[in-house]
Amino acid sequence: MSDVQFKQIVSHAKEYGFVFPSSEIYDGLSAVYDYGPNGVLLKNNIKEYWWKHMVQLHENIVGLDSAVFMHPRVWKASGHVDAFHDPLIDNKDSKKRYRADNLIEEHIAKIEAKIEKEVKKARKRFKENFDEAKFLAESPRVQKYRTQIEEIQSRLSNALKENNLKELKQIIIDLEIADPVSGSRNWTDVKQFNLMFETQMGATEQSASSLYLRPETAQGIFINFNNVLKTSRVKIPFGIAQIGKAFRNEIIARQFIFRMREFEQMEMQFFVRPGEEMKWYDVWKEKRLQWHLSLGFDASLYRYHDHDQLAHYANAAADIEFRFPFGFKELEGIHSRTDFDLSRHESFSGKKLRYFDPETQKSYVPYVIETSIGLDRMFLAVLSASYAEETLPDGSTRTVLRIPAILSPVKAAVLPLVKKDGLPEIAREIFDDLKWDFQTIYDDKDAIGRRYRRQDAIGTPFAVTIDHQTKEDGTVTLRHRDSMQQERIHKNELKNILKNTLNLKTWLG
Numbered sequence: 090m091s092d093v094q095f096k097q098i099v100s101h102a103k104e105y106g107f108v109f110p111s112s113e114i115y116d117g118l119s120a121v122y123d124y125g126p127n128g129v130l131l132k133n134n135i136k137e138y139w140w141k142h143m144v145q146l147h148e149n150i151v152g153l154d155s156a157v158f159m160h161p162r163v164w165k166a167s168g169h170v171d172a173f174h175d176p177l178i179d180n181k182d183s184k185k186r187y188r189a190d191n192l193i194e195e196h197i198a199k200i201e202a203k204i205e206k207e208v209k210k211a212r213k214r215f216k217e218n219f220d221e222a223k224f225l226a227e228s229p230r231v232q233k234y235r236t237q238i239e240e241i242q243s244r245l246s247n248a249l250k251e252n253n254l255k256e257l258k259q260i261i262i263d264l265e266i267a268d269p270v271s272g273s274r275n276w277t278d279v280k281q282f283n284l285m286f287e288t289q290m291g292a293t294e295q296s297a298s299s300l301y302l303r304p305e306t307a308q309g310i311f312i313n314f315n316n317v318l319k320t321s322r323v324k325i326p327f328g329i330a331q332i333g334k335a336f337r338n339e340i341i342a343r344q345f346i347f348r349m350r351e352f353e354q355m356e357m358q359f360f361v362r363p364g365e366e367m368k369w370y371d372v373w374k375e376k377r378l379q380w381h382l383s384l385g386f387d388a389s390l391y392r393y394h395d396h397d398q399l400a401h402y403a404n405a406a407a408d409i410e411f412r413f414p415f416g417f418k419e420l421e422g423i424h425s426r427t428d429f430d431l432s433r434h435e436s437f438s439g440k441k442l443r444y445f446d447p448e449t450q451k452s453y454v455p456y457v458i459e460t461s462i463g464l465d466r467m468f469l470a471v472l473s474a475s476y477a478e479e480t481l482p483d484g485s486t487r488t489v490l491r492i493p494a495i496l497s498p499v500k501a502a503v504l505p506l507v508k509k510d511g512l513p514e515i516a517r518e519i520f521d522d523l524k525w526d527f528q529t530i531y532d533d534k535d536a537i538g539r540r541y542r543r544q545d546a547i548g549t550p551f552a553v554t555i556d557h558q559t560k561e562d563g564t565v566t567l568r569h570r571d572s573m574q575q576e577r578i579h580k581n582e583l584k585n586i587l588k589n590t591l592n593l594k595t596w597l598g
């Protein structure tokens with residue numbers, strides 16, 4: 090998908106009430122977005138699809154909704170006060186600010202693009218005799234590029250590991266990286282920038298104490314570990330799932346709702362016996378990919394990326410990456426967080442956060458496997474994989490969102506062919522019946538073709554048209570969004586067809 094198409098998706102999202110820039114009448118607020126009438130429906134459906142999979146379908150996972158505000162020591166214990174930062178660098182000429190590691194990664198991506206170009210050229214030259222694997226292994230140019238990439242990656246990874254900001258700048262200088270906007274190489278030193286938003290709680294300045302807006306929902310789960318253990322009948326291994334807002338003062342926030350300053354996470358912490366974490370890490374890596382695949386998008390849109398460089402709390406980590414319009418990027422993280430968080434909260438709070446295992450008769454701090462997905466990122470993944478512009482056999486075009494029906498904002502549109510002859514009355518009756526079970530739209534404005542297009546554009550899987558024949562035999566036309574095929578069915582069959590299509594078991598079973 091090209092950049093142009095990404096821009097079209099962004100403007101489609103706005104035009105059809107999915108996503109609006111925040112505070113637009115005041116010229117917007119950078120990297121903050123609002124969800125419109127269709128957006129909130131899609132977002133809620135994604136949440137529900139995740140929540141039902143996690144909490145309803147797993148006997149050993151319970152839910153939680155913890156507060157955004159937490160005691161400030163939570164973030165000291167979690168390591169976020171000291172280690173949750175990004176290395177930033179300013180260009181002195183353009184006054185633009187960048188993440189130093191991103192500038193280097195973008196340079197690596199450019200070298201990768203050169204390799205792809207070599208492959209393309211060779212494919213053209215050798216045609217059907219082309220052996221890509223052999224070419225990649227033997228081409229001296231490709232080898233040269235690969236060595237360059239490896240060298241840069243190793244320097245970058247060491248610099249980040251050692252928190253060596255001087256070396257980060259040196260890499261930028263050595264690679265002659267220029268400001269993408271101005272082309273200038275006039276860089277400041279690299280500084281660390283903490284991503285947490287700080288705010289005050291309290292009535293007066295003197296009595297107020299500093300708080301952070303949570304940068305992840307996970308800590309709310311850890312600090313409620315004892316509460317959940319005491320009040321639910323969970324036994325190890327068990328999970329606690331939560332959906333909620335998180336806030337990060339991202340240095341650069343681009344690419345629409347991909348990287349926001351206020352966003353929502355769907356996280357699950359799975360508590361296991363120490364020593365069993367790798368087994369469960371593999372289980373959750375696979376389960377989460379299956380959840381994504383259950384939506385029916387092409388499997389080639391997803392891939393794993395195993396981390397070499399681990400966060401301060403992890404002993405293994407992988408991303409499920411999704412092919413967004415701007416390339417493969419992280420959609421979800423699966424992390425083996427060891428006993429880091431619970432142990433740190435034990436020592437900072439002085440309270441025991443342990444599990445007494447009736448099988449082993451031992452008490453221990455459980456290890457944790459975390460699955461963490463950004464709801465807004467998932468929304469963008471669904472939107473971009475669903476968006477299609479099609480030329481129809483009659484030469485006309487349509488824009489359609491092929492959203493999986495289970496997630497579609499509206500499930501059915503009820504459309505009387507004309508606004509007379511008693512058709513609206515029958516259509517209303519059908520609408521009033523369907524609305525109890527499904528998000529349904531009643532639309533009698535414009536020609537029927539235009540109404541179909543409107544529903545295609547918001548991803549409504551079914552359109553029900555009431556015409557003069559309905560008056561005679563109770564049948565309606567059911568139009569399917571993706572195939573555009575129409576079938577004649579009795580109006581009494583509608584509910585069952587919708588129920589079968591939206592049956593959770595057929596999606597997640």
Ligand code: GAP
Nearest residue numbers: 305307347348349352420421422461462463466
């Ligand atoms: N508790 C672990 C954690 O927060 P993370 O990799 O920093 O890990 C998890 O974030 C997920 O949250 C990411 O995979 C991404 O989907 C989403 N996410 C992170 N930062 C985001 C941002 N600025 N805007 C939107 N989504 C974001």
